Amino acid sequence: MTSTPTAKAVPLPAPHSSGCPFGPPPAYTEAAATAPMTRAELPDGQSAWLATGHAEVRTVLSDRRFSADVRHPTFPLLVSGRREELVTSKPSFLRLDDPEHARLRRMVTGDFLVKRVAALRPDIQRIVDETLDRMTEGRTEADLVADFALPVPSLVICLLLGVPYQDRDHFQELSRTLLSQEATVEQFKAAQHGVLEYLRALAARRREQPEDDILSRLAVRDDLTVDDAANTGVLLLIAGHETTANMISLSTALLLEHPEQIAKLADPATLPGAVEELLRLLTIVHTGLPRVALEDVELGGVTVRAGEGVIAMLSTANRDEEVFGGAGRRPTDELDLERDARRHMAFGFGVHQCLGQPLARAELQIALETLFRRLPALRLAIAEGEREFRTESFVYGMRSLPVTW
Numbered sequence: 207m208t209s210t211p212t213a214k215a216v217p218l219p220a221p222h223s224s225g226c227p228f229g230p231p232p233a234y235t236e237a238a239a240t241a242p243m244t245r246a247e248l249p250d251g252q253s254a255w256l257a258t259g260h261a262e263v264r265t266v267l268s269d270r271r272f273s274a275d276v277r278h279p280t281f282p283l284l285v286s287g288r289r290e291e292l293v294t295s296k297p298s299f300l301r302l303d304d305p306e307h308a309r310l311r312r313m314v315t316g317d318f319l320v321k322r323v324a325a326l327r328p329d330i331q332r333i334v335d336e337t338l339d340r341m342t343e344g345r346t347e348a349d350l351v352a353d354f355a356l357p358v359p360s361l362v363i364c365l366l367l368g369v370p371y372q373d374r375d376h377f378q379e380l381s382r383t384l385l386s387q388e389a390t391v392e393q394f395k396a397a398q399h400g401v402l403e404y405l406r407a408l409a410a411r412r413r414e415q416p417e418d419d420i421l422s423r424l425a426v427r428d429d430l431t432v433d434d435a436a437n438t439g440v441l442l443l444i445a446g447h448e449t450t451a452n453m454i455s456l457s458t459a460l461l462l463e464h465p466e467q468i469a470k471l472a473d474p475a476t477l478p479g480a481v482e483e484l485l486r487l488l489t490i491v492h493t494g495l496p497r498v499a500l501e502d503v504e505l506g507g508v509t510v511r512a513g514e515g516v517i518a519m520l521s522t523a524n525r526d527e528e529v530f531g532g533a534g535r536r537p538t539d540e541l542d543l544e545r546d547a548r549r550h551m552a553f554g555f556g557v558h559q560c561l562g563q564p565l566a567r568a569e570l571q572i573a574l575e576t577l578f579r580r581l582p583a584l585r586l587a588i589a590e591g592e593r594e595f596r597t598e599s600f601v602y603g604m605r606s607l608p609v610t611w
């Protein structure tokens with residue numbers, strides 16, 4: 207066993223390939239082809255491990271010897287210059303370990319249970335239909351990102367949290383800045399402050415006059431401060447908005463390249479599996495998930511030393527031929543809507559596995575099925591080479607997607 211690097215460290219985040227815009231940066235797939243654990247260099251110059259194998263990624267995300275606590279002094283940061291404010295501000299439960307993580311997560315799990323989300327389906331369908339009505343009214347061309355993919359999850363999460371509809375543009379802007387890797391430290395701080403202040407004020411109002419929404423349920427709890435309630439609100443808003451929006455736009459762009467597979471969305475028996483395959487292949491968290499080792503761990507033929515950072519690369523794990531390939535299936539870097547993709551880790555794995563996954567699945571199923579049913583002639587309004595992808599964001603996506611129908 208050794209912790210000595212065997213190949214050149216991969217600089218993170220690595221550039222995307224213009225040839226295959228839907229896949230992870232080629233440097234990650236090349237690293238995965240070399241070994242399941244390789245070396246990476248973080249933007250601040252710190253070195254870390256890159257876990258690319260399916261089994262290794264599962265271990266990093268589920269073994270308690272790896273911490274998600276961003277306040278750890280050597281926690282691997284995927285953007286430079288942010289350690290100070292990340293360490294001093296109270297993290298949301300996404301970046302805390304148990305028992306604090308579990309205590310805060312438990313307070314909102316009820317709102318995202320499969321049966322609770324099933325009851326929301328008519329509301330989601332209404333939001334999708336109304337958004338499509340607005341997008342198509344009197345028009346034959348639209349930007350699918352601005353006019354459909356962003357508003358749908360934004361309206362759904364605002365409904366759940368109780369954020370008034372008229373504030374959504376403000377939120378969209380702030381959450382984009384928070385998630386952008388190109389935002390300056392000042393812009394990031396201002397956006398973080400703006401969202402928190404807004405939700406703090408809303409939580410304080412809801413504590414006095416609760417309504418039937420998540421923020422009200424959090425705000426009236428005696429064991430939670432208004433700050434904790436606002437922090438959880440920020441996490442839900444950010445985690446649930448851009449992710450789902452990017453999945454809708456990327457899935458649409460990819461499906462338009464594979465028109466022969468679109469019919470799978472129309473069949474209720476194949477729609478859920480088709481969405482799992484889109485989640486697997488697109489794995490929009492292209493930057494990977496950061497963790498820090500709390501003790502020495504033998505993994506994938508190397509020793510990860512206590513204090514070393516590890517980036518769990520979901521996108522390469524989700525292309526593992528042994529897990530997702532097989533007789534009669536297309537290669538795992540291709541779309542195959544009939545593949546059994548259920549073991550994908552696009553939602554992460556372990557205690558931090560995405561809380562909102564039942565909601566994200568319902569939104570994706572309803573949005574994609576409705577879009578292609580109502581607009582069967584949907585096509586790109588530009589050449590494929592002109593599509594603009596969001597490479598600077600933590601979650602991969604599209605800047606715009608001009609379409610016609």
Ligand code: HEM
Binds near residue numbers: 441557
């Ligand atoms: C397709 C859409 C989505 C994708 C691909 C996605 C992906 C992920 C991933 C990979 C994680 C794990 C992060 C880590 O372990 O470090 C995560 C966590 C989380 N997601 Fe999602 N997510 C999506 C939609 C949503 C939605 C709609 C919500 C809620 C409204 C949500 C709320 C959360 C929360 C609260 C966590 C933190 C869970 C914890 O730390 O215990 N996500 N998500």
